[in-house]
Amino acid sequence: MVSTFPNPSSVDLSRIRLAIRSLQPQLVEWRRRLHQQPELGFQEKLTAEFVSQKLQEWEIEHQTGIAHTGIVATIKGKGQDSETIQNRSTERLALSVPSASGREAEVQNPKVLAIRADIDALPIQELNEVPYKSQHDGVMHACGHDGHTAIALGTAYYLQQHRQDFSGTVKIIFQPAEESPGGAKPMIEAGVLKNPDVDAIIGLHLWNNLPLGTVGVRAGALMAAVECFNCTILGKGGHGALPHQTVDSVVVAAQIVNALQTIVARNVNPIDSAVVTVGELHAGTKRNVIADTARMSATVRYFNPSLKGFFNQRVEQIIAGICQSYGASYDLEYWSLYPPVINDIKIAELVQTVAEEVVETPMGIVPECQTMAAEDMSFFLQEVPGCYFFLGSANPEKDLAYPHHHPRFDFDETALGMGVEMFVRCVENYLILN
Template identity: 40%
Template sequence: MSQVGKEQVWQQAQEILPWLIEVRRDFHQYPEIGLEEFRTQEQVMRYLDEMGIPYTKSAGTGIVGLIQGARPGATVALRGDMDALPILEAEDREYRSKIPGKMHACGHDAHMTCLLGAARILNHYKAELAGNVKLFFQPAEETVGGALPMIKEGVLENPKVDAVFGLHVSSEIPAGHIGVKYGQMNASSDDLSIIVRGENGHGAYPHSGRDAIVIAAHVITALQTIVSRNVDPRRAAVITIGMISGGTANNILAQEVKLTGTIRTLEPSVREQVKERIQEVAALTARALGGEAEVTYEEGYTSLINHDALVDLVKRNGEELLGEQHVRINELPNMGVEDFAYFAENVPGAFFHLGVRNEETGCVYPVHHPNFDLDERSLAVGAAMQALNTLVYLKENEQR
């Protein structure tokens, strides 16, 4: 790895840990929802300016930094997402969110911090780099998805990206550990909307109308048979109805009920099968009860599929940096979604989990929880891992 070894990377990551904690806490106190990350963008640009790293804006509130090595070579991209969640933070810690109803409950404050830490380490050694490093500060992962807009704006070109790495915090993995997953890591998603229509009538004379609430209840129940009876049990699928609304008064049969939910699948063929069956089951169940159902979908994120050769690289680096016992190999994919998938769909990519759990300090709550927090020592691990992933990849792909 040129003249830079893992010991140097680890030492520098430990030396900048106080700075990493300060950066993370600043992000944490001023969370911003997707496509509203204006202050966050300004802060990231300020840090890059301090490092002397050039950058351009992307996808509105996103940023692409560029570290150019002294010699030609491959180009590695590192990604950190920027947005927060509409959650009221519960704990009254000193760095609690100052924006009521908004919180970095998914750890994106840590993701940005690890990326800045990796940038600081890599920029320190840029005279020894053969190749380039792109820094993707991506907006709106939790909402509309910022990865695709960045890709459409050309962030994977000029210079062309050869490999991309990303990480996500995990409160299931102890701090000081990482988790890797070969192949498929996350599911695809589709938003589901069903309008069930009946006919108004007096609640005391139910035979005078068609109760859309009763019809909707049967539709919801029937939908559950799709996963249990239509999808091969050796394959995964989830259908969740998360919201139901309808009716105008307690003594009037509802004329219309709206159901909204989410579909999660791992395979394209299962994704299409589930969508087709939802259409059939909803329409025919409603018709059998004298009503009708209109189904619409809004396509969500694609599946995240890691490239095994890059997962091998992350695993090897984790074992060398942290010790073999501190690297967890996850056997099962996650039914959650992650728009890093689009980067990995266009160029070889590897996404891994950064352990942040510490039971002694109460860092045990899952992401998207109002009590979520992380062991901040993990910031040095994340920064070191991303710097090491980059250095090793560039060294192994150095032009001779």
């Protein structure tokens, strides 16, 4: 089958404005510096120092140390003079509906749009032989967060220099610990969506599952919820020649692994996508010894928010039932990590409209781009309407198509300028239209 995606080598960069194209060398430089100094969640001190230093150079107001290493920058637009704002206020008052007390509704304050970028890396040893290879042993930016940070910095710089082009406020959130244990929730609890209150939020993920020159955007569920569990099966060990004297934890665990697959196959509506993955199973010390215990770790993923709580209950029912039938017992630990990423219809429409201006259409827009991967951007989207989208970054012609979390992951840095263009146009369209 012939691919319907654009060829990365034929991407039309004229759609990126000259001022942003001129930023491309700096974007690459920032990204590569960040790539050389990757840091794990809540340990991003060097990254935060670099981001803060740049924001200070550009005289952008910002707060540091939020949720340990997070940063929030605030850029206030001045694209409308007081007379224009007053005229708009008058028009709104003229069209306003009287309240129950007979008074007209208050004039809306200027809108606030937030942009979120994650800044943490992964515990992976990099195998790329490039000049900007990770200098931190066992830690690597293997998911593109270095690119996200560079794009957010480029957006901040451009907006600060072009504040006349929008009239509201932009908050740029540099968030730690997306990979684990999650920095979005503690940042929200620290008040990053307040003072001024955020009306909408957007974010992007560089995505090597899509080629350079594409944008994946859709309303509704984009990424899955993820829940986790650890379970220890407690049997009775013994000699491999005398199984009748034992309760074989390996056999019990094997039955549980198979039975867990029936949850999706027979308990979940076929219209709803879900997956249960047992990723770890450890038992035994020698071939002729029946294991006393078996330990397993697993993840559960789904899109439909109404399934929250269902898997927890069903997983334990299956484990308890099988253990009882074999005479074993169990110890189960189950917890929810991230909810699903649910995009707001109107903000998704805004992003798609912008994407149509930045990439070639229709083949450059990928509306059905769901993935069972999870993201704690979901916590922001539970608080305010917003949209998270994918920016294609793979280029097989340059050997830049390894998947995320691979030790040879890298991406086509041309996507950096495209990401800034996407964010800037979203800001201009949202804060002018609203």
